[in-house]
Amino acid sequence: MKTDIDRLMKEANLDALLVLGPSAHNAPMTYFTDLAHLSELFLLKMSGRKAIHFHKPMEREEAAATGLETKDIFVDYDYPALLEQANRDSNQAQALLLEKVLAEYKIHGRIGISGKIAFGNWLRTIDILRRKLPNVEILGENRLRSVITQARVTKDDSEIERIRAMGRITTAVVGDVAGYLTSHSVKDGYLVNREGEQLTIGNVKRKINLWLAMRGAENPKGSIFAVGRDAGIPHSTGTASDPIPVGQTIVFDIYPCEAGGGYFYDFTRTWCLDHAPDDVLQIYEDVLEVYETVYSAIRPHKPCRDYQIQTCELFEAKGHPTILSNPLITDGYVHSLAHGIGLDVHEAPSFYSKDDDVLLPGSVITVEPGLYYPDRGMGVRIEDTAWMRPDGVLETLVEFPKDIVLKMQRA
Amino acid sequence: MKTDIDRLMKEANLDALLVLGPSAHNAPMTYFTDLAHLSELFLLKMSGRKAIHFHKPMEREEAAATGLETKDIFVDYDYPALLEQANRDSNQAQALLLEKVLAEYKIHGRIGISGKIAFGNWLRTIDILRRKLPNVEILGENRLRSVITQARVTKDDSEIERIRAMGRITTAVVGDVAGYLTSHSVKDGYLVNREGEQLTIGNVKRKINLWLAMRGAENPKGSIFAVGRDAGIPHSTGTASDPIPVGQTIVFDIYPCEAGGGYFYDFTRTWCLDHAPDDVLQIYEDVLEVYETVYSAIRPHKPCRDYQIQTCELFEAKGHPTILSNPLITDGYVHSLAHGIGLDVHEAPSFYSKDDDVLLPGSVITVEPGLYYPDRGMGVRIEDTAWMRPDGVLETLVEFPKDIVLKMQRA
Numbered sequence: 001m002k003t004d005i006d007r008l009m010k011e012a013n014l015d016a017l018l019v020l021g022p023s024a025h026n027a028p029m030t031y032f033t034d035l036a037h038l039s040e041l042f043l044l045k046m047s048g049r050k051a052i053h054f055h056k057p058m059e060r061e062e063a064a065a066t067g068l069e070t071k072d073i074f075v076d077y078d079y080p081a082l083l084e085q086a087n088r089d090s091n092q093a094q095a096l097l098l099e100k101v102l103a104e105y106k107i108h109g110r111i112g113i114s115g116k117i118a119f120g121n122w123l124r125t126i127d128i129l130r131r132k133l134p135n136v137e138i139l140g141e142n143r144l145r146s147v148i149t150q151a152r153v154t155k156d157d158s159e160i161e162r163i164r165a166m167g168r169i170t171t172a173v174v175g176d177v178a179g180y181l182t183s184h185s186v187k188d189g190y191l192v193n194r195e196g197e198q199l200t201i202g203n204v205k206r207k208i209n210l211w212l213a214m215r216g217a218e219n220p221k222g223s224i225f226a227v228g229r230d231a232g233i234p235h236s237t238g239t240a241s242d243p244i245p246v247g248q249t250i251v252f253d254i255y256p257c258e259a260g261g262g263y264f265y266d267f268t269r270t271w272c273l274d275h276a277p278d279d280v281l282q283i284y285e286d287v288l289e290v291y292e293t294v295y296s297a298i299r300p301h302k303p304c305r306d307y308q309i310q311t312c313e314l315f316e317a318k319g320h321p322t323i324l325s326n327p328l329i330t331d332g333y334v335h336s337l338a339h340g341i342g343l344d345v346h347e348a349p350s351f352y353s354k355d356d357d358v359l360l361p362g363s364v365i366t367v368e369p370g371l372y373y374p375d376r377g378m379g380v381r382i383e384d385t386a387w388m389r390p391d392g393v394l395e396t397l398v399e400f401p402k403d404i405v406l407k408m409q410r411a
Numbered sequence: 412m413k414t415d416i417d418r419l420m421k422e423a424n425l426d427a428l429l430v431l432g433p434s435a436h437n438a439p440m441t442y443f444t445d446l447a448h449l450s451e452l453f454l455l456k457m458s459g460r461k462a463i464h465f466h467k468p469m470e471r472e473e474a475a476a477t478g479l480e481t482k483d484i485f486v487d488y489d490y491p492a493l494l495e496q497a498n499r500d501s502n503q504a505q506a507l508l509l510e511k512v513l514a515e516y517k518i519h520g521r522i523g524i525s526g527k528i529a530f531g532n533w534l535r536t537i538d539i540l541r542r543k544l545p546n547v548e549i550l551g552e553n554r555l556r557s558v559i560t561q562a563r564v565t566k567d568d569s570e571i572e573r574i575r576a577m578g579r580i581t582t583a584v585v586g587d588v589a590g591y592l593t594s595h596s597v598k599d600g601y602l603v604n605r606e607g608e609q610l611t612i613g614n615v616k617r618k619i620n621l622w623l624a625m626r627g628a629e630n631p632k633g634s635i636f637a638v639g640r641d642a643g644i645p646h647s648t649g650t651a652s653d654p655i656p657v658g659q660t661i662v663f664d665i666y667p668c669e670a671g672g673g674y675f676y677d678f679t680r681t682w683c684l685d686h687a688p689d690d691v692l693q694i695y696e697d698v699l700e701v702y703e704t705v706y707s708a709i710r711p712h713k714p715c716r717d718y719q720i721q722t723c724e725l726f727e728a729k730g731h732p733t734i735l736s737n738p739l740i741t742d743g744y745v746h747s748l749a750h751g752i753g754l755d756v757h758e759a760p761s762f763y764s765k766d767d768d769v770l771l772p773g774s775v776i777t778v779e780p781g782l783y784y785p786d787r788g789m790g791v792r793i794e795d796t797a798w799m800r801p802d803g804v805l806e807t808l809v810e811f812p813k814d815i816v817l818k819m820q821r822a
Binding site: 020021024025028037039057058059060061062074075080083084088089090091112113114115116117118119120121122123124125126127138139140141142143144146206209210212213214216218219220221222230233234235236237259260261327328330334335354355356 | 431432435436439448450468469470471472473485486491494495499500501502523524525526527528529530531532533534535536537538549550551552553554555557617620621623624625627629630631632633641644645646647648670671672738739741745746765766767
């Protein structure tokens with residue numbers, strides 16, 4: 001939680017955090033600013049004091065509305081003069097500005113840097129700053145280990161409620177999609193509309209975006225709506241021009257966020273319209289059983305990898321290949337069981353079988369076992385987002401039926 | 412254009428470009444991959460040969476669909492073994508992977524790096540790589556000067572048509588919003604719906620997102636719908652809970668992109684519902700006159716700053732303060748005339764009065780003069796997106812009326 005940042009900074013021996021970039025779609029910055037409209041610049045967090053946001057004059061009111069301490073780089077640092085001094089080289093001017101700021105706040109030691117931003121431009125600035133200030137250490141931190149990432153692992157009540165609200169939107173849209181699909185007729189094994197035209201994956205995805213927008217969510221990363229062979233490849237998003245068959249697996253994975261770039265939800269159901277062939281039902285039942293077994297085993301303060309390994313062992317006992325035995329396989333169980341979720345759709349903790357993350361109370365994770373057989377034209381994944389509550393109970397934030405067969409309304 | 416990349420690399424004395432990050436909402440990567448669903452990793456471009464994209468096994472089919480040469484970091488480089496060798500430190504493993512790749516392609520010289528990505532994590536990787544390979548120069552490039560940025564300045568016909576298509580969507584939604592606003596009734600100077608409830612800016616913004624989604628666009632950066640005093644602060648986005656008055660300026664600035672993170676359009680109109688006070692009409696006419704004068708003066712191969720300076724001089728001649736005389740002002744004309752637009756909403760060329768960019772045929776720019784008087788509760792901006800055609804004509808990509816007064820339908 002945010003209240004952990006000072007302690008985590010001390011443990012990492014960091015004197016300051018420097019966060020770069022806009023306030024939206026940039027988790028480390030959004031964590032401080034919340035959903036604001038700050039297009040650029042940076043934030044400085046020193047131990048034991050409130051973060052300071054540095055903005056351009058045009059964004060003065062948006063900056064003030066964050067409740068952070070704010071500085072105007074024109075009014076407070078005369079940035080135009082710095083740009084002249086730097087012969088109009090914006091990286092040189094940024095470095096001059098940062099030099100002034102670090103001197104003002106007497107920061108001489110170790111600075112952890114983060115923010116989703118154009119890498120090359122800021123690398124040039126930081127390289128200049130490093131040459132200017134050889135005694136200041138400006139450190140990149142590992143994605144899963146940085147102070148802000150670690151603070152973000154545990155969520156406070158307001159964060160839980162925002163993620164849950166996104167879950168309500170997400171599952172409502174999933175329900176809308178189920179109703180939409182099953183309201184169609186079937187011709188030659190494919191869904192058709194009243195005019196007899198085939199419904200395509202592109203049509204469905206357009207509806208998904210529309211219904212998410214109607215409910216106030218944003219879908220910056222798209223969704224997976226993958227049929228048959230595509231369903232057997234976990235990250236295939238589905239081919240827009242493909243028609244939608246009955247009796248084949250459809251993996252529908254949807255991960256929208258709050259409009260403006262806030263908290264995410266992540267959710268997957270696998271459907272067969274009208275009916276499911278026996279071999280599909282078999283892998284669906286295997287996935288569901290593993291889901292339930294592992295879900296009910298998950299406890300706080302345990303290594304996350306234990307559950308990935310357990311999942312692999314359960315699938316292997318049922319005769320499915322897994323990446324535990326061979327990381328190069330493309331059939332069977334080929335990904336991680338879970339990941340943390342919050343301001344990023346994938347964040348700490350990691351459930352990768354070689355990582356050391358421990359599952360902390362207060363974290364929000366997905367649970368998403370799956371089986372993939374692309375050459376047999378099928379894949380099944382079931383995914384919910386769940387909160388490891390402070391009392392040690394893993395609570396699915398929003399419940400939704402896991403049935404694989406969706407009956408057609410006109411059948 | 413893309414065909415300029417090899418020449419630009421040579422001019423910058425770069426042996427390779429290394430582009431980091433996902434394919435969506437990451438202009439330098441999207442420029443090579445187009446709208447794909449590649450969640451991470453990197454791309455390598457060497458002079459005189461096709462770019463190579465490096466992907467994870469789950470994204471093999473999405474990578475192949477880009478038409479680029481592709482490499483699977485598991486199959487082709489045994490990344491799991493690299494991770495073991497790196498004691499599971501993912502930055503060390505990334506550096507080992509990059510070391511292998513650079514050796515394979517015999518890249519020993521200067522590498523330009525770009526991509527919108529978590530800065531801290533990749534800084535750690537690059538710092539490790541620099542220590543491993545002290546003779547390889549890994550260079551950050553200035554935002555406006557990088558090879559890929561410079562290539563992107565000029566657009567080919569297919570890019571123009573994609574931006575124009577976004578313009579058609581954008582202006583259609585602006586038309587929808589105008590119709591929606593003017594269909595309301597007025598009570599005590601504010602818009603009300605049939606139930607007599609005040610319409611709020613939040614309601615309108617929700618509709619904007621919805622109508623954009625309906626037409627297949629995405630709105631990752633939100634929109635500005637700012638009334639009265641907020642309209643007088645160029646980047647104020649408007650307060651969601653505020654009601655919508657008649658007879659006051661509304662600055663409506665909308666900058667959506669293709670769904671999935673592609674090309675942007677940027678467009679602003681200023682409206683007064685029902686009627687406009689005389690002082691508003693006066694600044695509107697000043698802005699419109701400057702818009703038309705400057706627009707018709709814009710020629711290719713000239714320094715962009717000339718038009719910013721001309722705009723300032725025209726406004727000053729009409730008695731308005733501008734940032735040419737004092738960069739710290741908040742009244743009058745307080746921003747740049749224009750900016751390039753494409754896969755980023757703001758890209759090269761820069762029209763900042765101190766920058767040296769030249770306006771090249773084939774570039775797409777905004778034209779957006781404005782006047783702001785927050786303490787008088789008003790602001791006016793008019794913005795179109797325009798193409799500097801190869802024949803030297805500046806063509807507004809989609810025309811739309813510039814009238815300030817929107818008559819209410821029931822008045």
